Each structure stands twice: as C-alpha cells, then as structure tokens.
Amino acid sequence: AQLDTLDLVVLAVLLLGTVAYFTKGTYWAVQKDPYASSFANGSAGAKAGKSRDILEKMDESGKNCVVFYGSQTGTAEDYATRLAKEGSSRFGLKTMTADLEEYDYENLDKFPEDKVAMFVLATYGEGEPTDNAVEFYEFIGGEDVSFSEKGGAEEKPLSSLRYVAFGLGNNTYEHYNLMVRNVTKYLDRLGANRVGEAGEGDDGAGTMEEDFLAWKEPMWTALAESMNLEEREAVYEPTFEVTEKPDMDSSDDTVYLGEPNKNHLEGHSKGPYNAHNPYIAPIAESKELFNDEKRNCLHMEIDISGSNLSYTTGDHVAVWPTNAGREVDRFLNMINLGDKKDTVIVAKGLDATSKVPFPSPTTYDAVARYHIEICAPVSRQFVASLAQFAPNETIKAEMTRLGGDKEAFAKEVAKKHFNIAQFLEYMSEGKPWDKVPFTIFIESLNKIQPRYYSISSSSLVQKNKISITAVVESVEIPGAAHVVKGVTTNYLLALKQKQHGASNPDPHGLNYAITGPRNKYDGIHVPVHVRHSNFKLPSDPSKPIIMIGPGTGVAPFRGFVQERAQMAKDGETVGKSILFFGCRKSTEDFLYQDEWKEYQSALGENFELVTAFSRETAKKVYVQHRLKERAAEINELLEQKAYFYVCGDAANMAREVNEVLAQIICEQRGVSKQKAEEIVKTMRASNAYQEDVW
Ligand code: FAD
Numbered sequence: 265a266q267l268d269t270l271d272l273v274v275l276a277v278l279l280l281g282t283v284a285y286f287t288k289g290t291y292w293a294v295q296k297d298p299y300a301s302s303f304a305n306g307s308a309g310a311k312a313g314k315s316r317d318i319l320e321k322m323d324e325s326g327k328n329c330v331v332f333y334g335s336q337t338g339t340a341e342d343y344a345t346r347l348a349k350e351g352s353s354r355f356g357l358k359t360m361t362a363d364l365e366e367y368d369y370e371n372l373d374k375f376p377e378d379k380v381a382m383f384v385l386a387t388y389g390e391g392e393p394t395d396n397a398v399e400f401y402e403f404i405g406g407e408d409v410s411f412s413e414k415g416g417a418e419e420k421p422l423s424s425l426r427y428v429a430f431g432l433g434n435n436t437y438e439h440y441n442l443m444v445r446n447v448t449k450y451l452d453r454l455g456a457n458r459v460g461e462a463g464e465g466d467d468g469a470g471t472m473e474e475d476f477l478a479w480k481e482p483m484w485t486a487l488a489e490s491m492n493l494e495e496r497e498a499v500y501e502p503t504f505e506v507t508e509k510p511d512m513d514s515s516d517d518t519v520y521l522g523e524p525n526k527n528h529l530e531g532h533s534k535g536p537y538n539a540h541n542p543y544i545a546p547i548a549e550s551k552e553l554f555n556d557e558k559r560n561c562l563h564m565e566i567d568i569s570g571s572n573l574s575y576t577t578g579d580h581v582a583v584w585p586t587n588a589g590r591e592v593d594r595f596l597n598m599i600n601l602g603d604k605k606d607t608v609i610v611a612k613g614l615d616a617t618s619k620v621p622f623p624s625p626t627t628y629d630a631v632a633r634y635h636i637e638i639c640a641p642v643s644r645q646f647v648a649s650l651a652q653f654a655p656n657e658t659i660k661a662e663m664t665r666l667g668g669d670k671e672a673f674a675k676e677v678a679k680k681h682f683n684i685a686q687f688l689e690y691m692s693e694g695k696p697w698d699k700v701p702f703t704i705f706i707e708s709l710n711k712i713q714p715r716y717y718s719i720s721s722s723s724l725v726q727k728n729k730i731s732i733t734a735v736v737e738s739v740e741i742p743g744a745a746h747v748v749k750g751v752t753t754n755y756l757l758a759l760k761q762k763q764h765g766a767s768n769p770d771p772h773g774l775n776y777a778i779t780g781p782r783n784k785y786d787g788i789h790v791p792v793h794v795r796h797s798n799f800k801l802p803s804d805p806s807k808p809i810i811m812i813g814p815g816t817g818v819a820p821f822r823g824f825v826q827e828r829a830q831m832a833k834d835g836e837t838v839g840k841s842i843l844f845f846g847c848r849k850s851t852e853d854f855l856y857q858d859e860w861k862e863y864q865s866a867l868g869e870n871f872e873l874v875t876a877f878s879r880e881t882a883k884k885v886y887v888q889h890r891l892k893e894r895a896a897e898i899n900e901l902l903e904q905k906a907y908f909y910v911c912g913d914a915a916n917m918a919r920e921v922n923e924v925l926a927q928i929i930c931e932q933r934g935v936s937k938q939k940a941e942e943i944v945k946t947m948r949a950s951n952a953y954q955e956d957v958w
Contacts, residue, residue, distance in 0.1 A: 314366070316368045317367070318362060319376070325358075326358055327359060327379075328358045329358065329379065329382065330382070331359060331361045331381075331384060332381060333363065333364065333383075333384045333396075334401075335394055336396075338710065342710055343384050343476060349503065353498040354484070354496065355488060355494070355495060357380075360615075361617065362617075371411065371412045372411060373418070377426070378491070380426045380487065380491060383427060383428070383447060385397060385432070386433070387432065387433045387443040391439025394443075401443070404450045404451065405447075420454065422455045425451070426491070427451060428458065429447065430463040430464075431443055431463065433466060435469060436914050441465075441466075444462050444463075448462045460482055460483040460485075461479070463478075464479075468914075468915065473643055473644065474670060500649070500652065502707070503703070505612045505703070506702050512608035514627050518625060520624060524540075525541055525623060528784070538793050539795075542582075543571045545789060545790055545792050547759055547760075547763060548565040550564045550756075550763050555853075556853060559852075560738075561736065561853065562735075562736065562756055563732070565730070565731050566730045567729055568794075569728035569729075575794050575796075576796070577719070577801060578797055578800045578820050579723075579794055579799075581732060581794055582715065582794070584714045584793075586633055586634060586777060586778070588751070590773060590774050590775050591638055591774075592638070594685040596628055597685075598685045598692075599685075600696040600698035605627065606628075606629060607627060607628060608626070609624065609627065609702075611624045620706070621706065621711045622635040622711075634781070635712055638683060638685060639749075642683060642684045644667055645667070647663055647687070648663070648666075649667070649708065650700060650704070651663035653699045653704075654699075655696075655697055655698070659692055662691060663691065681739075684705075714793070716795065718733075718956055719732065719819070719820065720822040720823050722824070723827075724831070725827060730794070733818070733855065734756060734816065736750065736757050738772075749772060749774060754771050756790070758771055798951070799956040800954070805836055808839040809839065809906060809907045810902075811842065812909065812911070813843065814845060814917060815846070815912055815913070817911040817956075817957075818855050818856070818911070821909070821911065829867050840872075840901065843872070843873050843874065845873060846875065846876035846878060846886055846890075847878070848879040876889060887917070887921070888917070891925070892928065902929070906952075907953075908925065908947065911955070913957065913958075914955075925944055926943075927940070
C-alpha cells in the first residue's frame, strides 16, 4: 500500500526516542555527566590513547553523521542522542554522538562532502560556552583560525562541511542562545554549508521540547534533500543490549545495586569526591524552617569532615537523589518487570560509540531507583515512539494521536503532570505494557542528575559543615492527576524524619530506600559533591553589599551574613550589608527569623534586613518594591562601590530586580534609561552584580 503524507508523519514520530525534561537551572549546574566515561575508578576517565581525530573515528566506525554536543548538565547531550537515533531510524544515517571536548578541529576542512555534522550547543550563564565546548568555540571563532590542509589563506576552508545546528538557551539571560548564534556565524564565515535554519530552544519560556520538535522536522526535510536520503519506515533499533543473568544473584558482590562506581561497590569509597564520585556524607543535623502545615523547608547540616571536600561561602553542593520506592514499583510493574526487579542484568552498548549510562551488572530495580529520571514529565516524542509497543490497537492509536498533536498532548497529558509510569497506567487502565523493550527506557529517559543547592553556611564559620536550605517540592495543580513530589527534596525530607526518630520515615507514602544500596547510607547519610561557584563576597570586607534573596534565594546570603558577622567579631572592618528578603507571611515562612537578630548584634548598624511579606497586605509586596523604596540609599551604596547580589527565581524575580536597578540608577543619577542599562551591564561584567539563580 502507498503511504500518504500523514502515514509518513505518523511513522516518523513513531520511533523518536526520549524525554526532554528541563531541570530548572540547566545552565547553571557545572557537572556534566555524573557517570561519564569511567565508573571503574571514580575519577575522570582515562582518555589517553584515544584518537582525537573525528574524521578517522567516523571512518573507522563507518559513520556518516556526527552529532557534536556542547553540554553542561546533560540536556544538550540528551538532545544530541535523540538526533542521532532519529537520523539512523528514519533515514538510515550511520550516526554517532561526540563530546566537543574529545576531538580536535584542525582537519574540519577535510570533512567529506557526503557526510554531515550536527551541532547541539547549550549556552551557559552569561552567554558562555559550556565547559566542554570552550576549546572548540575558541578555535572556530578565532581571528586566525587555520586548518591543517588549507591553512588560513583559503577563503572558504570549510566549503565541504555540511552542517545543521540547534541551540539550547534561556531567554531570561541577555545573551540568549549566543553559542549557537556565534558558532553558525563562524561556520558560515568559513564557508561551511548550513542545511536549514539553526534552531533555538528556550528553557526560560519552558518551550525547549516543542522548539526542538518544531525545528527538527523542516531540518530533516532539508537534510534529506541535500543528502538524497530516503525516509524509511522507522523501526526501533536498540542502542543497548540488556541481558538477564539468571545464574547470578543480586547479592553477589560484583552486582551494582545503586553504587555509583567501583570504589563504592567494593566498599572502600575514597576521594577525590566530585561529579563522578559522590561522598556519602553524614547529615549532622536537620530541622524544619517553616511554620506551615502544608509546606516544608529543610535546613540540613552536611558533615564533610575527613572527606577532603572543601567549600567557600557562595559555593553549591550537589545532592545525588534516589527515586521514591512508590514510583520505582509503579514503573517496574507497568512494564511487567515487577516480579523480576531483582534479576541481575548486564547492559552493553551495541556500538563502540554508545555508552551505557550506569554500571553493570546491576538489577532492574537499581536502574530505576538510582539511574534514570522516571519521575520527570513524560515527553510527546517518547509517547509517539512507545505507540508501537502498546498493549492493543486502541491504545496504539491513542498514543499515536497524542504523540502527533501538540495541543492535544498539552491538554490531555502535560497538564495532568504524569510521569512515564503514571501515563502508561492511565493509558492502559493499569494493564502492564509487556511488549516494551527495557532498552528504550534507558535510551529515552534522562539520566538522573544531581540537584544543586546554594550553600547557606559560611566556610569561615563552619568549614567542615555545609548547610542547605531546601523547600520541599510538592506541587498541586488544579486538573493534574497527581501531586508532583520533587524527587530530591522529598528524599531529604525522609532523611530528616528519620533523624527525628520516625521508625519508618515515609513522607506521603513515597517509600524511599534511604539506607541506600546494601544499606551503605545507613545512619543518616546522603551522597554529595561540591561545586565551586563564582558567587562570592568582595575580597575587601569593607565594601558594602546589597543582597536580594526572597524565599530560598536567601540561602547563600545566610552564609554571607554569617561570614561578615564573624569578621566583625574578629575585629575586622566590615562594610554595610543590606539584605532584602521576601516570603508569604512573617508567621509562616520567614526563614531564619531568629538568627538575623544574632547577626544584627554582631554587625550592629552595618546590617539591615528589609522584608517584604506578600500575603500580609491587600496589595502584594515583593522584594523589588522594597528595593525601589530604597532608591536613594541603594544608589549611594553603589556609588561607594557596593556589590549587588541576586539569588533565587530566575524567571521573574531576577529579571525584575535587574530592571528596577536600572530604573533606580536612571532616576537617581538623572541619566537616560539606556545609559542606566549600560551601567548595570558594566556592573555585571566587572562582577559587581552577581546572580545565583535557578
Ligand atoms: P524535581 O523532581 O526535580 O522536580 C522539580 C519540579 O519539576 C517540580 O516542582 C515540578 O514543577 C516539575 N516536575 C517534576 N516532575 C514533574 C511531572 N511529572 N510533571 C510535571 N512537572 C514535574 N532549591 C532550594 O530549595 N534551595 C536552594 O538553595 C537551591 N539552590 C539552587 C542552586 C542552583 C545553582 C540550582 C541550579 C538550583 C537550586 N535549587 C535550590 C533548586 C534545586 O536544585 C532543585 O531543583 C529543587 O530542590 C527541586 O528538586 P527535586 O528533585 O525535589 O524536584
């Protein structure tokens, strides 16, 4: 039978893997893949001996399409993987993904004309390349870029390079998607042949997934034409192979039950502790900060003594989460693996270029509990690709419809806040999906990412104890079928309950395995690593500081003020510190209400706390309003070279604070709006304006 266009579209969407789930703060987390390259020794993988020649690598492995990624937290890498899979299943391209930092680019001028390079590039922070893209970016954008063969003299040295590009950005930042914009500019300047438009995804607007889907269809059409590719009926081709090992027992000491790497498995976890190797830290203390029956905010003191981990005030700590037992069970039951959850499995890449995102041998349970984001919102593309494995034709048709219809999906699926297992349960009315290969979940769901917290203590005051201030995510949305329970924060809540004597700590029936693999986290322990940040107090303590930190945005400022109070006690000259804090009600969620008084007594007039309680007056008052009320004083402090800090909500608050500051400067100094904005930009460029937002 002939296929009509609709059929083609349907077939096309059938196989496209993976969820795009946008962790907030995608552009902030520095760590890349927590499992990257080496599980074996818990340190960065041994790269020695690996060829850095991409052309050679493609030749050797018979590839004609390379998808390069510049990724900070793994999202761009996930999109790159999706493109690679789609290219192979729909168009028969021989694809591979490549970490930009693992190759050299001097021979890009010899890129064969019959191949294609794809670039998936995240922009990080203030328009910067991700860590793994720095060298590539500097090379390709360099004034005197020269290639091995044609040198610098050739006018269009990259005329044989065919490429496509997609960027991941956040419109709340000024340099929105600068990476992809600049890289395409440089490549075009060098004569490369771009196929289709460069795409731009916007995490700020929450439309990354739909931006990606909207970009890639015309891109594929253009690429198919440019390369004479024929679209074929997409068939699911696994990237990994999972083999059950009935002869092994999950209690065998070679089986990973959630241990992040070999050191942990062998029970002699040792440093250095980093994004590949967490420290299983004792929680020394934990307490509730809110006075509200419905909401929780945790203060936790994480003990790092003896670990060799260190931090300075303003850094971040990463917490490695565990999925809730309730969701692990739901997931395994829905794919008919509930009875086999402890069966030992070995996972292998079917191709030299595909790496399994967890160590094995392991068990289904360990994979679902520790390694894949099974609680994230389900993605439309993944729904489409699961249709072929539906338990019956009716469900298959429904899956295909929802996967292919953006509006219907938004209304009927996204709005209900389903995770993957809740969605499968809903579609099949609880009947297990026994035809879905487990590999598709490994390939399509994101790897679990550690969650970052702004450290809320001062390293001067407590160098061996890191404190965090975390609001427990429990999101109730009208129309949603489920209350969304944040993975990490509810895990931390369970730990806190245990510390306070609960024999069976179980917030909301989530049933976390808080004692970890083989009870290795028993007592009250949590896996962490530290990430150093640039969010720092002025090196000269006599400089004034202005801090804007509503809600948990106050976290690093507790550390700042704690530090300055200690300095004052030690007899140092400490400049004015003014903190703008906001919350709902002074009686409910006023964080560290009593502590500020202590700091006040140490700092005297040099400390001021300005509060905004949004639900105590008829008209809502936020920190931005308070800032504006203090216009004259703020301007004066800035003229005394005050540092200005903002922490917390990136989407609205931080942007508005930026605007208010420009207004203050404009009014107080009698300069034009444009000039005031320039002054704010200059402050940012010189680090006098710093943000820690998510
Ligand atoms: P997750 O499980 O990651 O869920 C987060 C949100 O995603 C949910 O609230 C919901 O809105 C959405 N979501 C999840 N699942 C679904 C679903 N199935 N359907 C629809 N929506 C869904 N937080 C603090 O409290 N304090 C801090 O000091 C702090 N500092 C930070 C510093 C940095 C640099 C960054 C990047 C983030 C910081 N955060 C901080 C945020 C923190 O990292 C976590 O994002 C936050 O605690 C939520 O984590 P979680 O695992 O509990 O929630």
